[in-house]
Amino acid sequence: MTDTAAPPTVLDVVNALDRRYPRDWAESWDRVGLVLGDLAHPVHRVLCVVDCVPETVDEALAAGADLVVAHHPLLLKPVSSIAPDTYKGRIIHRMIRGDVALYVAHTNADVANPGVSDALAARLDLTGLRPLVPATGVAAGDGRGTGRIGELPGPMDLAEFTGYAASRLPATSAGVRSAGDPARTVRTVAVCGGAGDSFLADARRAGVDAYLCADLRHHPASEHLAEEGPALLDVAHWATERPWLDDVAAWLGGQFGVTVTVSDVDTDPWTVHAFSSSSKETQP
Incomplete structure (x- = not known):
């Protein structure tokens, strides 16, 4: 202050x-x-x-x-x-x-430590965080980089983890969807705030059990699973980045003693989510 x-x-x-x-x-x-x-x-x-x-x-x-x-x-x-x-x-x-x-x-802010993915990981209670893609040219232990990898408090199957993520992240019409065997055990999770399908190969190389991000596309996701990559969780873009606002607000308030508020206006463009009568929905 x-x-x-x-x-x-x-x-x-x-x-x-x-x-x-x-x-x-x-x-x-x-x-x-x-x-x-x-x-x-x-x-x-x-x-x-x-x-x-x-x-x-x-x-x-x-x-x-x-x-x-x-x-x-x-x-x-x-x-x-x-x-x-x-x-x-x-x-x-x-x-x-x-x-x-x-x-x-x-x-x-995406690559900062703490940054956008740290706040996302905190919503899921992940511990032992490290970058999914470390920033180049920084000292070991700096912690900067894209995405984060961490451990869940306890193992869950994918169906359970999908419901857990939906309960811990900001609500949107899109919700949370997952790809992979619903019974797959999830312990280690990679997260990336915002669009993340360009880091699918990094998540596979890291050997995590599941990767959560936004804006996953059909073909990259399908090919990733065919190559036995980790399970995928697709979340609304806004929902993966909204948690960071709380960190920024708390830091600014502490630095300057000014009133800092966070917008909960859901700016995700998708506003309605429905299933056809023939659709199969897996309930976590």
Whole structure:
């Protein structure tokens, strides 16, 4: 907590976030850091969100937030206009008019220690955490890298673990689905916040019993199982990253003594989940 009666400025908070999640840890294609905002503006309230979308901007304005800390970049791809009749332009104009700054920590927060996958692993009570894919060029024991591997408190079969994951992670319409033998014993689990099928081979090489992530695609998942890889659990993208917001909020509150809240607005695009009358559903 800062030793001053004056509130921190946007610059103060940005500098602290940059130290915790250095921008050069981000992937080359990523767009992180301060997106908009007056660096000299005082910060009394912060809102942490997964996505900067109209619904979370509504939440920030209603709460009187001075800063939004988001995980996903608003301007990941180049735009030629931020006119108020465009989707992103409307968001930017509303935030500027409301004196709300926007900061993004994305892939630099994914690989941090602690980072996005640490918070996901904590929701599942995994212990003995280590990176699924260690960051290159770091000292042994640094702990940075993509994903995490850990041990469950006790063994479960896959069907039981699927239900356990669904009960511990933020609820979404998509829920949690798994692939593999429902009776398979699960002790060691790899997790990755966000899209994770590019790390299927890493999970297989690590020899884990199950791998949990988001956005698994049909063919990579099918081929992975055919090669006797670990069981798979597919979770809504938002649900795998929402736990990290609690960590960021607690850290910012401790650093600056400001009011920090977390958005529980479910920004997963899928809103309805139904089964046909002929579908077979395995109940955990």
